Amino acid sequence: MQALLMLVAFVALLQLSTQTEYLSSSEDICRLFPDKTKLRKPGYCDRWITCKDSKSSDGGFCNGQLFNLGKGSCQKSLESSDTYCKAPCGSKSNGYIGDTFNCANWYFCNKTTVLSSGICSNGMYFDQNKQMCLYPKDTICNAKFELCQIVPTGVKIRDEHNCDKYITCKAGKATTTTCPEGLYYDVTSGNCIKKSLVPCHKIPHPIEVCGTKKLAKRNVFVSDGATCRGYFYCRDLGSGVPDPTPAWHQCPLEFFFNEERAGCEARVDRKCAEDRCDGRGNEYELAEIPGCQHYIKCVNGAESGEILKCDDDMYFDAEAQRCTTTMKAYGICTK
Structure with a gap:
């Protein structure tokens, strides 16, 4: 072993x-x-x-x-x-x-x-x-x-194995630099920017994602710390042996990962500190604002920064992707 x-x-x-x-x-x-x-x-x-x-x-x-x-x-x-x-x-x-x-x-x-x-x-x-x-x-x-x-x-060289890093060279030797927390390296601009704006096919492992030698996380699902839908599976490699290469997975489109429950939960009921437009393309996403009348405009699967509001007597229908007169009470926007 x-x-x-x-x-x-x-x-x-x-x-x-x-x-x-x-x-x-x-x-x-x-x-x-x-x-x-x-x-x-x-x-x-x-x-x-x-x-x-x-x-x-x-x-x-x-x-x-x-x-x-x-x-x-x-x-x-x-x-x-x-x-x-x-x-x-x-x-x-x-x-x-x-x-x-x-x-x-x-x-x-x-x-x-x-x-x-x-x-x-x-x-x-x-x-x-x-x-x-x-x-x-x-x-x-x-x-x-x-x-x-x-x-x-x-x-600067894009690190194809780590979205939050880039490489520079001096005298033939390479140095790897990590972007500030919450940012990924964007090859187009040559800068570290908001991670939701950078396509990342290999989500970086958060520090000690599967625990430490003193307390390893074994046979559990943990958040990827970068997206609302993504999570890692930490294998059971024995006591004191944290999984060095946990496999990355993703909840279906209409679900976000809940680490406390170690499973996927309806995105309209799950609050998330990361980009809520994860997987939405150029659609709309319910906002975490009480009243269930606010929604976010998504551009290429990322929050555009524009938050819209339905008329006073209307509510945002997450499934229909539009405002309706039917009162809605989703978990993330009810008081």
Whole structure:
């Protein structure tokens, strides 16, 4: 059991810390950056790209020079900490070796000395096993890079595994920053904003969501601390062993999670400190104001900040999504 727990914890840590991208990936690197961000073009040392609408576009080419990440411009040489463009020749290298960051590049090495280098033509890749250039369909491109190898110092990177965090790089090393409580990182604006306004597919675990080693929460459902409908299930891993990777679940649309009852409760009867428009799209949501006459305008599943009120002799019908003359008495708006 202990070995299994250590493996689970290691996998969770790996998911949080990995920053490796593969050159052959179909995902665009600009998904992680705001518009106008300037990056080194993955797989190249002499050119850069700019981001627009989460897509990469060619930014420029350094004719006879290299793109210096630290200065964000073309320079004759790179900073000492910039190892991305370093030839892969090592003390045990002998013969042809494929590049680690561009599948088309090759080097002919005599230990650490580069005797010659080149680039496969016609869109071909260098195959390390066959020691020759082949068409992409006949070989596999394993060229990869770390985010800090293409990102200038201080540029914010969206952390795909934690909505409340972002990453910055300095001298090739990554630092993770957590947004203030109640905020998520918004890649569009490059700022931490109200979490209900940021689409989050992996709700971050609240601190000690499943308890501590002194008092672990076992075989229970707990609120996700971020949404009205979401909750985590903490597995029973034994006394003093809080679940490090609790599974996230969500109540159906018309229900909110009630931690005291460890279950889902009708949203019209359950007060919630988070965004009540959770799941509503561009509809309306009953407000937690006595009298049951007030309702909230939802925009893309988030509170717009606009609270509306029915006429004095009318009440908001949560099911019909409109004001009616029928008196309503929901749990969240009755005195």
